[in-house]
Amino acid sequence: MSLDQHGHNLPSCHSSYVRFDIIRRILTKFFGNEVIMVMGITDIDDKIIKRANEMNISPPALARIYEEDFKQDMAALKVLPPTIYMRVTENIPQIISFIEQIIANGHAYATSKGNVYFDVRSWGNKYGKLTSIYPNAQEETGHLHIKGNREKMSKSLKNYITIKDFLKKFSSDEFRMFCLRSNYRSATEFSDESMDDAKNLLWAISSFINDANTYIKGQLVCEPIREDVLWERLANTKVNVKAAFADDFDTSRAVSAIMDLIHHGNRQLKAVTKEFGSPRSPIVYAAIISYIENLFNTLGISLGERQVISEDRTPVMFSGVIDELVNFRIKVRNYARAMPEATEVESTMQSQEAKLEEKEKRQLLLLEREPLLQACDNLRRDLAAFGINIKDRGATSTWEAVDQRREQQRTERER
Structure with missing residues (x-):
């Protein structure tokens, strides 16, 4: 990594650092390999010296400012720190020795100004063969190109964005x-x-986990669950994900396998209003949730906690509070909707007056409880303004935290 006032802010670095972090996580946490990651930092060069002179500070001090800013950006993207940082200023004798050696071996040459360049001719036709296989070594690490322009990046063209500005619009999980x-x-x-597309995938995963947890708690009534089908799907998914990771870190295929599992899990989580009297099957859904959450946690994405993101993107954990609020609303709503059964009349010759009286009592009861139902509706509407979506499912209700910006964009598209 070369430190200057712009280098680590380019969109291409967003992708390359996160992608290699994903590979590192797979190697260490999924396959159990030990990885020693060394990050080289060019903390002294002509650009840094020039900029330091303009700011009237020492080049090492300026470089350390850039380095700390870079580390903050990497932490915000949830990129694990390297095992060791190797700074140029701390290894100058070794670098000089290395340069002298490659010059002596005929693979580099010095100019009259003191610069040293690799002599590509010293490789003969090997250099040509290498570049024919990899026409762009930088592209091989994975550049993040702004749509519509694959070459020049600049603020004036609006295809350049700092990591800090990027994270004001998108979350690190969404980018990952x-x-x-x-x-x-x-x-x-x-x-x-x-x-x-990335947002929608995260939303679909979180929505499934929320619904599955609701079913596990007994708050979502469904038809009898085909456990054998889900256990088989879970086992197949584990095999497919591992095979995808082993095949040159094919994370796209692994995500598709997870989404297929979620699809089959959702097919059996359809709410019904009628109790079937059969036992619930919470264990298989708990196993599926555990696998999905652990897998994405391994990849650097957090799914285990529902949270609200404030304006400064500070996470505020509040699922317990919302659970209690929704449970209270369920009780109020069910009480307001519950109507006494019609009185059994022994005689078929019940007077018309008695029938009218009973009907009036029920209508009066409905009027008395109408404010409770209205209050429940108002609470659902008000919470929606804060990104809390309550779904009424017969006699129970569930909730989920939604991205308000995403919902607004979806609404605008539908218009």
């Missing part, structure tokens, strides 16, 4: 899902559409 959806070897085209 974006990276998971493509091969790390490929150049990736960044666009709002591709980020929407």
Whole structure:
């Protein structure tokens, strides 16, 4: 990594650092390999010296400012720190020795100005063969290109964005899902559409986990669950995900396998109003949730907690509070909707007056409880304004935290 005032802010670095972090996580946490990651930092060069002189500070001090800013950006993207940082200023004698050696071996040459360049001719036809296989070594690490322009990047063209500005619009989880959806070897085209796809995938996963947890708690009534089908799907998914990771870290195929599992899990989580009297099957859904959450946690995406993101993107954990509020609303709503059964009349010659009296009592009861139902509706509406979506399912209700920006964009598209 070369430190300057712009280097780590380029969109291409968003992708490359996150992608290699994903590979590192798979190697260490999924396959159990030990990885020693060394990050080289060019903390002294002509650009840094020039900029330091302009700011009237020492080049090492300026470089350390850039380095700390870079580390903060990487932490915000949830990129694990390297095992060790190797700074140029701390290894100058070794670098000089290495340069002297390659010059002596005929693979580099010095100019009159003191610069040293690799002598590509010293490789003969090997250099040509190498470049024919890999026409763009930088692209091999995975550039993040802004849609519509694959070459020049600049603020004036609006295809340049800092990591800090990027994270004001998208979350690190959304960007990581974006990276998971493509091969790390490929150049990736960044666009709002591709980020929407990543958002939708995260939303679908979280929505399934919320519904499955609701079923596990007994708050979602469904038809009898085909456990054998789900256990088989879960086992197949584990095999397919592992095979995808082993096949040159094919994360896109692994995500597709997870979404297929979720699809089959959702098919059996359809709410019904009638109790079937059969026992629930919470264990298989708990196993599916555990596998999905652990897998994405391994990849650097957090799904285990529902949270609200404030304006400064500070996470506020509140699922317990909302659970209690929704449970209270369920009780109020069920009480307001419950009507006494019609009185059994022994005689078929019940007077018309008695029938009218009973009907009037029920209508009066409905009027008395109408404010309770209205209050429940108002609470659901008000919480929706804060990104809490309550779904009424017969005698019970569930909730989920939604991305308000995403919902607004979806509404605008529907218009």
